[in-house]
Amino acid sequence: MAGGAHPDSVVVVGAGQGGQQTAVSLREHGYQGRVTLISGEDALPYERPPLSKAYLKDGAYLRGDSQLWLRPATYYVNQSIDLVAGTVTEIDRAARRVRLADGSSYAYGHLVLATGSRARTLGVPGAGLRGVHTLRTARDAAALGAALAAARRAVVLGAGFIGLEFASVARESGREVTVVESRPRPLARVVTARTGAHFTRAHRAAGTRLLFGQGVAALHGDRRGQVVAVETADGRRLPADLVLVGVGAVPHTELAAAAGLPVDDGVTVDARLLTADPHISAVGDCASFPGPRTGNRLRLASVQNAVGHARLVAGRLTGNSRPYDELPWFWSRQFATTLQIAGLDEGHDREVVLDGGPDAFSVLLFQGEELRAVESVNRPGDHLAARRLLHRPVPLRPAEASAPGFTLKGHLLAASNG
Amino acid sequence: MPDITYITVDGTARVIDVPVGTSVMRGAVLNDVPGIVAQCGGNAQCATCHVYVDEATRDKPEPVRPDEDDMLGFTACPRTEGSRLSCRLKVTEALDGLVVRLPERQY
Numbered sequence: 201m202a203g204g205a206h207p208d209s210v211v212v213v214g215a216g217q218g219g220q221q222t223a224v225s226l227r228e229h230g231y232q233g234r235v236t237l238i239s240g241e242d243a244l245p246y247e248r249p250p251l252s253k254a255y256l257k258d259g260a261y262l263r264g265d266s267q268l269w270l271r272p273a274t275y276y277v278n279q280s281i282d283l284v285a286g287t288v289t290e291i292d293r294a295a296r297r298v299r300l301a302d303g304s305s306y307a308y309g310h311l312v313l314a315t316g317s318r319a320r321t322l323g324v325p326g327a328g329l330r331g332v333h334t335l336r337t338a339r340d341a342a343a344l345g346a347a348l349a350a351a352r353r354a355v356v357l358g359a360g361f362i363g364l365e366f367a368s369v370a371r372e373s374g375r376e377v378t379v380v381e382s383r384p385r386p387l388a389r390v391v392t393a394r395t396g397a398h399f400t401r402a403h404r405a406a407g408t409r410l411l412f413g414q415g416v417a418a419l420h421g422d423r424r425g426q427v428v429a430v431e432t433a434d435g436r437r438l439p440a441d442l443v444l445v446g447v448g449a450v451p452h453t454e455l456a457a458a459a460g461l462p463v464d465d466g467v468t469v470d471a472r473l474l475t476a477d478p479h480i481s482a483v484g485d486c487a488s489f490p491g492p493r494t495g496n497r498l499r500l501a502s503v504q505n506a507v508g509h510a511r512l513v514a515g516r517l518t519g520n521s522r523p524y525d526e527l528p529w530f531w532s533r534q535f536a537t538t539l540q541i542a543g544l545d546e547g548h549d550r551e552v553v554l555d556g557g558p559d560a561f562s563v564l565l566f567q568g569e570e571l572r573a574v575e576s577v578n579r580p581g582d583h584l585a586a587r588r589l590l591h592r593p594v595p596l597r598p599a600e601a602s603a604p605g606f607t608l609k610g611h612l613l614a615a616s617n618g
Numbered sequence: 619m620p621d622i623t624y625i626t627v628d629g630t631a632r633v634i635d636v637p638v639g640t641s642v643m644r645g646a647v648l649n650d651v652p653g654i655v656a657q658c659g660g661n662a663q664c665a666t667c668h669v670y671v672d673e674a675t676r677d678k679p680e681p682v683r684p685d686e687d688d689m690l691g692f693t694a695c696p697r698t699e700g701s702r703l704s705c706r707l708k709v710t711e712a713l714d715g716l717v718v719r720l721p722e723r724q725y
Binding site: 247249250267269270271272274275278503504507531533538540579580581583584585588609 | 659
């Protein structure tokens, strides 16, 4: 069948947010065929965002991952979604079948790769010492939470979302915290300097030490192989009994590559999220897709992206094929600050700041006369208005945004009524 | 555990024992009550867990705080007196007997 529409069965590899949502949306769209959801983790599908935030606080991780479940076990039974625990080792495209490490195999009419990503590790001496953590899964979080409970001094490598969210939890738990970042400011790849500066202030005000423009030379351990210090590139020695490495994520593309599918920092898919094989799609963190606005390749690791991709593929498999055009959005929470980003900054030449009192503002990013993205700090109303403005899109010029009394919500309402 | 009644769009009522410390949103999601999307997982980021608290039980929850108030301006179905984000309705013994109605759509 052309494009693999209306397959008799769907196998989803990976049961994170994207894989799980694919199965859920297939049933919501009335799909009657067999749905198999293969999970590489020994837990029901769960949400990851709390892992670096609430799940680490007050021993919440001790109560187990059920508090994170996206749906209860009965849901999958009632919806006839076969949840299979196992590791897929091979895609046999000719036979349309995936094989698992335990020797079992599943035939597919359509295959959805939702293999996600893994934490990038550090290529320096001592990276394998005990007490050196990465954070991706509920299991990682439980190990990190236990280590945090026993630690006095935590060093975080990388001032990205994961690193800074963990740093805020560690500091709130009374630990001495140092963050080491090779770039000159925090969240350098995702937010403006102004928003970055807000987070620098928030972390420093809480008593966290932030070292920017600083590489890591080595991690040092004691005789038992437990980490005791981080050595920076300029020779400083930072004592640590816990190290979190938060230096980004690498997509799981090995299965796709081994099956001969094009891969380039993610499984390459077209605007409809199909791979080069019309019987295989890819969604979420592992998918490299053409950006709706620019056509540039994007690979995004966010709940919105995983859910949006999943819904689109489930729609296509039930007869509604269209290109992916959802607006990306993201959020982070550190100390009392909520950061929300609507849209994607693929280059901007002008910023307009909307001030909303102490520690609350939005930065509007324009390229020429066009609004591209909005960063909101403790301004949830701005964020939701921005999502609507950018999605529709409602035109907004920098001069209008700079006018006294301008609000995003007011602009949205005026556009709706006009 | 506090009893919370969820009334879905078709008028079906379900009474669920929801553990203290969780949220009205999670009580719905983990018991398969249709009509709550909660795309952000309960972090007040998406306004897709909108519910209408029944008038008779409106004094039970804590009042709306500013962040929730902002978000309620952007729900898919119209905001009314009883509108709340169910992720922000933290379950305590005081919520026992709460009745919430689900909107027609969340996004």
